[in-house]
Amino acid sequence: MSTTVIYIIYILTALMALVPFPAELKRDLMMLQQNSYRNERYMRWLRSSGDTTSVIRLMGIVVLLFLLTPMVPAVVSMPCAFLYCGCVTGRLLGAIYKKPLVWTNRAKRIYSVQIALALFAGVAVALPLSLGGAIYTVCHIITCVAIGLYLLSHSITMAANWLLKPVETHINNRYYNEAADMLRSMPDLKVIGVTGSYGKTSTKHYLHRILSEQFDTLMTPGSFNTPMGVIRTVREMMKPYNEVFIVEMGAKQVGDIKEICDLVHPQMGIVTAVGEQHLESFGSIENVQRTKFELVDALPSDGLAVVNNDFPMCASRPVSNVECIRYAVTDTDGARYVAEDIKYGADGTEFTVVDRENGMHLRLHTRLVGECNISNLIAAVIIALRLGMNGDKIAYAVEHIEQVEHRLNVKRTAGGITIIDDAYNSNPTGSKMAMDVLRQMTSGKRIVITPGMIELGDRQEELNYRLGTYIATAADIAIIVGRYNRQALTDGIASVEGGQCRVETADTFAEAQLMLGSIASSGDTVLYENDLPDTFK
């Protein structure tokens, strides 16, 4: 082989070797981003995914050893390295990700530091070795170093993230202070906190709709229920003329709610529920209670706490620092606001909100269904009344509350079939509520289509079995989709004595839909309970 050809191969190999590590650093950054930029979570992900010991990386180590072993002639190892780097490049650049990297400012900062670190390390190693060396020696060294950087990408990514931590903290503090300043400059703003294990998002939406009838009301959107989410809402959406700010407060551990309260200083607060959500990170139900009531503890003495007494862990918690109005739908002992004369119909629900202390009665009609929604509405009505709204305005707003898509959403098809769409509800309380609604439908056959619930850890089987027992008394026909919870649901349905529910199985939703075509007729009700993400089908 002529020297020129060898030179060309060497140079091409060195150049090719320079491609994988920047591409891999970008991929690592994407993974870091999906792990909320938290190194410990990122490491957990690395361990569970086996990314560090993947075949392609192990091959990289072999190629690197090849290159470094004097016994293997470079004329052999360099083309190997070329092929390897080509493969890695093709894989990285050709990959399509479900959630690709979002180039936020933070991501750009980290990527710059990643590249700077890699180049610095690379040059520091390669430069002294290559000084005075011939071109093919230099190419050889560059190839080795570049592949080495590729193999070390995880460490480089975490190092960059760690180095930038003080910068990010500083930026976050600045955002925090800006948001706090903006809130401070609006002394007339009424801040209302909403928290609870279940129902806080719905309650927030209903409260927003009702208060908007009279006040210019801003709420934290979607699931912006962390301090960072609240800060973004204030900085990006707050208008100087806003009169009411509704803040949904989420918590995964003790202190989370207090942190948000320290920023927004709520004057009123609703605790919708204390339940077993996120139990593993809280440790105990007492900790859940303590955390949810951090909202009540943060209220000023002239504020107002609104507490859902249907949950024993709410009812049993005394409140002494602030006026507290307790409401309930089922467990009405000790509650001041209750719902009476509840009527469910095809066009929604009718009920009367009663203040047992002053005898106020307010008849409301809503398109929403389900007992949980009555409960959520009472909480919102209490706040609206306290802010001085009259019954007519409240009733008008309640009548016009939109159903939240896929959360116990009732529709009627042209063929006369009632569809209850509960496709996004996956928690045990929500699915039980859906069955309660289905049970009350009396016009025709009641059909439920469900794959069961997921992500319930070691209670997966037990809770799906229990759902089966509810289905047994609520539905005439159950179409169980997929195999994931088939056994637990079927067993649960079968366990109820005297149950009339017929069980059908389908592998996919498409199949279930086809079956439905031959089963359902005018007057029937179909409940879609918990559609699942693609990965579980």
Place this chain on the structure above:
Amino acid sequence: MKTNIGVFFGGRSTEHEISVISASQAMHAINRDRYDVTPIYITKQGRWYTGEALLDVANYRNLPELLKKCTEVYMRPTYGDYNLYGTKKPLLGGNPMIAHLDVVIPVLHGSNGEDGIFEGVLDTIGIPYAGCNVLASANGMDKITMKMILGACGVPVVPYVWFTDKQWFAQRDALIEEIEKKIGYPVIVKPANLGSSVGIGRAADRQQLIAKVDEAEKYSTRLIVEHMVDNLKEINCSVLGDCDDYATSVCEEPIKSGEILSYQDKYMGGTKGAQGMQASQKRIPADLPEKVSDRIRYLAGETFRVLSCHGVSRVDVIMDQDNGEIYVNEINTIPGSLSFYLWEATGIPFDKLMDRLVALAIKRKREMERKTVSYDQNIFALSGGVKGGIKGGMKSR
């Protein structure tokens, strides 16, 4: 954080100068503890300027000098972009942002401002603004459609005949015959779309009618001839709020010097300059029996309601002193001085009136946002299947 109010005034209108005075009064009345104010002056040529110098009416004597101290600006028609941009590009980058507006108060009288044309621009941008929307502004400005709507809704108006300038040329004799038969002399001739008495004249016979129509034709393509109440008393009443919830002010009686309240009467009054408008002679409250003033206030409210008005308007009615009949004559959807003197007499100070206008603007924006305007879904991309059927149903808004 304060709400920044953009006050637009001037404009391509015969009432340009009056608008400057009204806006100046309004801007001085706005409570600066709660709001910031950005004045935006529209020249007679239709160019927009902003600057502190616009706040002083004395500066308008020397217009070229005034504009030199100001920055020419524009707004983009993009929905949701509430910024005011400078027209002069710096060496690098795009147009500089001069101010961010939260709410707009248009204080533009007459054409291109009070008639819905400017309101359409604001609706396109989506910024909350005080006063009537496009529909109510246009209907309120056009004396013909206004009378049609009021008549259809049971609000009394004088008998009228309307026609276009082309019709007048082609079918003059037939029109004259119709006028004489339906109304009878004396009549009053008006261009359909001008406020402030411009182009309006009284005709006692056929010869005068022809002369007055020929005069009115200069100002508008659409013309209206109305029954003239000879022994009349003009009474004005202001309405504040929106269709669902509005209040009426005490009544005023402007004192006239000629047969019709002339431009001079209305705006120049006894004195000259900035104070002219509110100083023009008037009696507040008008000297009326309570029953009559109640009836006028009721009709003013009805006029405001059936025309779907918003913000502050002034309804002008005519009283036939011979038989006590009351007719609604016109509505000003952006009245001179924003009718603040009527509200002061009713117990609402000027700064509170401005507060109310801002609150109403924001309320309307809130209500509009609740209505479905378009669908999230790209209908072209809709496909069948189970997922498309259940999860992909059309979402509102």
